[in-house]
Amino acid sequence: MAEDPEGRRPVEGLRCPTCGARQAWTDTCRRCKSDLRLLREALAAYQRHRRCGLRDLQSGRLGSALRHARRCQELRPGPESRRLLVVCQLLRGDWLEAVDLARTVDAAGTETDH
Numbered sequence: 001m002a003e004d005p006e007g008r009r010p011v012e013g014l015r016c017p018t019c020g021a022r023q024a025w026t027d028t029c030r031r032c033k034s035d036l037r038l039l040r041e042a043l044a045a046y047q048r049h050r051r052c053g054l055r056d057l058q059s060g061r062l063g064s065a066l067r068h069a070r071r072c073q074e075l076r077p078g079p080e081s082r083r084l085l086v087v088c089q090l091l092r093g094d095w096l097e098a099v100d101l102a103r104t105v106d107a108a109g110t111e112t113d114h
């Protein structure tokens with residue numbers, strides 16, 4: 001359960017939130033010229049919070065890990081963020097919240113696998 005190879009792999013490329021074009025990380029979309037810098041900053045922040053969250057989990061700082069996990073979920077909602085959040089809640093003993101969240105992970109995991 002502690003191993004999550006997905007989380008350590010750098011994100012390759014991005015999908016433009018405006019037009020959906022897939023491309024390498026750039027400042028502007030190659031197709032619609034949307035400004036993608038904010039997206040990059042959000043992703044960098046997400047990766048920072050995820051790293052801190054995992055580190056806090058390892059050293060048993062569960063309250064702090066949970067805060068980082070919540071930020072991850074805000075910045076980049078998805079199965080990966082929710083899994084981290086579920087782990088934090090389980091370790092803290094927030095069983096009911098964890099079960100609710102785990103259900104959404106299952107649902108989203110089958111839906112958004114692209």
Ligand SMILES: [Zn+2]
Nearest residue numbers: 016019029032
């Ligand atoms: Zn675009």
